[in-house]
Amino acid sequence: xxxxxxxxxxxxxxxxxxxxxxxxxxxxxxxxxxxxxxxxxxxxxxxxxxxxxxxxxxxxxxxxxxxxxxxxxxxxxxxxxxxxxxxxxxxxxxxxxxxxxxxxxxxxxxxxxxxxxxxxxxxxxxxxxxxxxxxxxxxxxxxxxxxxxxxxxxxxxxxxxxxxxxxxxxxxxxxxxxxxxxxxxxxxxxxxxxxxxxxxxxxxxxxxxxxxxxxxxxxxxxxxxxxxxxxxxxxxxxxxxxxxxxxxxxxxxxxxxxxxxxxxxxxxxxxxxxx
Numbered sequence: 001x002x003x004x005x006x007x008x009x010x011x012x013x014x015x016x017x018x019x020x021x022x023x024x025x026x027x028x029x030x031x032x033x034x035x036x037x038x039x040x041x042x043x044x045x046x047x048x049x050x051x052x053x054x055x056x057x058x059x060x061x062x063x064x065x066x067x068x069x070x071x072x073x074x075x076x077x078x079x080x081x082x083x084x085x086x087x088x089x090x091x092x093x094x095x096x097x098x099x100x101x102x103x104x105x106x107x108x109x110x111x112x113x114x115x116x117x118x119x120x121x122x123x124x125x126x127x128x129x130x131x132x133x134x135x136x137x138x139x140x141x142x143x144x145x146x147x148x149x150x151x152x153x154x155x156x157x158x159x160x161x162x163x164x165x166x167x168x169x170x171x172x173x174x175x176x177x178x179x180x181x182x183x184x185x186x187x188x189x190x191x192x193x194x195x196x197x198x199x200x201x202x203x204x205x206x207x208x209x210x211x212x213x214x215x216x217x218x219x220x221x222x223x224x225x226x227x228x229x230x231x232x233x234x235x236x237x238x239x240x241x242x243x244x245x246x247x248x249x250x251x252x253x254x255x256x257x258x259x260x261x262x263x264x265x266x267x268x269x270x271x272x273x274x275x
Contacts, residue, residue: 018065018271021058022263024115025071027150030055033257034062035264038125044257049073052080059084068267070094070114070259092267094118099269101125104163113168115259119147120155120163122262123235126255142229144222147259148238150174152214154221158229169217172240175210191243214240215247222250 017037024031032055033044041062047054055076058064067089069076075093084091092098094114101124106112123145142158148171155166170178172191180188189206197212199205218234226232236245237258245252255261 019063020066020068020264020267021055021062021064022260022267023055023067023069023076024118024259024263025049025069025073025075026115027073031257031260032058033260033264034058034064035260038264038268040257040260040264044260052077056080056083059089064089066090066092066267066271068092068094068263068270070118070263072113072115090271092270094263094266098266099273101265101269102157102161102163106163106165113153115147115149116153116155116166118259118262118266119145119153119237120157120262121265122237122255122258122260123157124161125261125265126235126258141231141233142225143233143235144225145235145258146218146237146241146244148172148214148236148240148244152217152238152240154218156225156229159231167221169214172210172214172243175213176206179206179210191240194247211243212247215244218244219248219250 020035022033022035029046029048031044031046033040034042045054045058059067067084068091070093081091094117096109096112100117101121104112123143124140140159140161142156145155145157147153150171151174152169152171153166154169156164158164176189176191179186186206187203189203189210191211192207194208194211197208199208222232222234234250234252235258236252236254237256241254241256245254
């Protein structure tokens with residue numbers, strides 16, 4: 001299918017009037033959020049892969065009708081999936097087959113991480129400093145979406161809602177663990193507030209290298225891409241988003257729970273498409 005045909009068939013961004021549960025299964029924990037009319041209601045719930053009853057209580061207590069999940073690790077236990085489906089709920093697993101609110105130039109779509117797909121989709125439903133949230137037919141600024149988690153992903157979507165691709169690199173803590181694990185004497189350190197541009201002890205040097213190294217990577221890619229996308233915006237999400245933002249010298253916007261927002265948007269598009 002040509003890119004022009006893909007653009008012509010993009011689903012419109014929208015919401016539903018049902019309570020919807022979005023579940024993001026990560027490497028270290030599971031996050032879940034309930035949405036109504038496109039807005040997150042209540043706090044995001046975190047639980048381990050052994051505590052899926054927590055998700056079921058959200059479904060029961062909040063009257064959830066539609067569920068979507070993405071995973072970079074395990075899948076929800078069959079017990080809960082079967083129970084939800086038998087109760088008449090719509091349950092979707094994020095996959096390349098679902099209609100997405102953007103076209104893609106990625107050459108291996110089957111291997112594109114579900115968290116990356118959701119974060120990019122979430123970025124399209126946001127209002128930033130220079131553009132309101134809009135349907136894909138309305139030009140938006142190009143956006144570099146950075147998810148700062150266990151791994152750090154940096155994904156570019158242009159103003160025509162065409163996903164151009166992205167990068168994957170170690171997250172801040174992974175960098176620090178790697179320096180400890182693959183050397184004989186370097187200690188394991190945790191991120192802390194930094195002062196100065198260079199460290200004056202080995203522990204400070206490790207922190208500066210790990211934390212500033214990640215920040216310089218984000219900033220360097222942003223500045224390079226901005227040569228071709230002058231309106232480029234930088235969006236941060238993930239557990240280390242605030243840590244990275246504090247080290248950057250370029251303007252950025254932090255949007256917590258962007259993956260959950262994107263999952264909800266994809267689910268809403270699917271529901272509207274089927275109705």
